[in-house]
Amino acid sequence: MNPDFIVCDEPTSALDASIQAQVLNTMNELQDEFGLTYLFISHDLSVIRYIADRVAVMYLGEIVELAEKEELFENPKHPYTDALLSAIPAPDPRATETRAPLEGDVPSPIDPPSGCRFRTRCPELIAPPEYDFSEAEWDAVRAFTRAVDRRAPAIDAAEADEERDAGTLRRELRMTYFEDVDVGGEAGEVVDEAIAAVVDGDPETADALLQEAFAERSICAREVPNYVLEPELGGSVHVADCHLHRGDAD
Numbered sequence: 239m240n241p242d243f244i245v246c247d248e249p250t251s252a253l254d255a256s257i258q259a260q261v262l263n264t265m266n267e268l269q270d271e272f273g274l275t276y277l278f279i280s281h282d283l284s285v286i287r288y289i290a291d292r293v294a295v296m297y298l299g300e301i302v303e304l305a306e307k308e309e310l311f312e313n314p315k316h317p318y319t320d321a322l323l324s325a326i327p328a329p330d331p332r333a334t335e336t337r338a339p340l341e342g343d344v345p346s347p348i349d350p351p352s353g354c355r356f357r358t359r360c361p362e363l364i365a366p367p368e369y370d371f372s373e374a375e376w377d378a379v380r381a382f383t384r385a386v387d388r389r390a391p392a393i394d395a396a397e398a399d400e401e402r403d404a405g406t407l408r409r410e411l412r413m414t415y416f417e418d419v420d421v422g423g424e425a426g427e428v429v430d431e432a433i434a435a436v437v438d439g440d441p442e443t444a445d446a447l448l449q450e451a452f453a454e455r456s457i458c459a460r461e462v463p464n465y466v467l468e469p470e471l472g473g474s475v476h477v478a479d480c481h482l483h484r485g486d487a488d
């Protein structure tokens with residue numbers, strides 16, 4: 239058939255390492271001999287790093303980052319790419335770096351989140367401009383919002399506890415999520431209301447309050463990100479769908 243372009247969908251995923259290497263080497267040889275272009279789909283980043291020239295990272299059915307291979311691996315710009323790269327095991331038994339796995343489930347692609355599709359799991363969700371949060375305050379508010387949304391064990395325990403009084407449970411939740419920060423003003427009132435709703439056995443109301451006051455007001459929820467950036471390595475543009483780079487885009 240003498241094709242110019244071949245789509246390879248996970249061609250090596252079921253193979254052991256030595257067969258995988260043989261197949262990849264054969265593909266490289268065929269590419270040189272016949273001038274082929276491959277669209278290579280894989281979850282294995284070490285295979286991608288070996289075979290690809292340009293890499294597109296997909297999340298929930300859409301490309302969220304696109305760059306030349308070395309640029310993408312050395313200077314990832316999207317938090318999802320960061321998470322994927324940090325999940326690659328280090329082949330060093332002395333390595334002590336711990337990995338933080340992504341939390342939460344992938345949302346339904348039929349009803350994706352507004353704005354950035356990754357926002358419900360993104361560890362770097364941007365603070366809403368209405369509040370003058372310090373970094374530590376926003377970290378705590380974001381962690382609490384996520385915990386209520388996912389019914390973290392501490393939230394479930396506070397909701398189910400019928401032995402201790404409401405004041406003690408509220409103080410405990412505050413200590414768990416806001417030990418080192420004192421979120422005041424309007425944001426503090428929302429947090430207090432949400433904590434009271436959890437302790438009253440109504441985490442749905444707490445979740446709705448927190449989503450409306452914080453998560454939904456972030457630029458990440460209100461605008462779809464798409465930025466074309468100057469690469470640090472290579473010549474092709476670097477595209478990153480993340481508002482963290484809105485100041486760097488052309």
Ligand code: SF4
Pocket residue numbers: 316317318354355356357358360361362363364458463479480481482
């Ligand atoms: S736009 Fe916001 S939610 Fe999306 S990846 Fe960037 S920081 Fe995270």
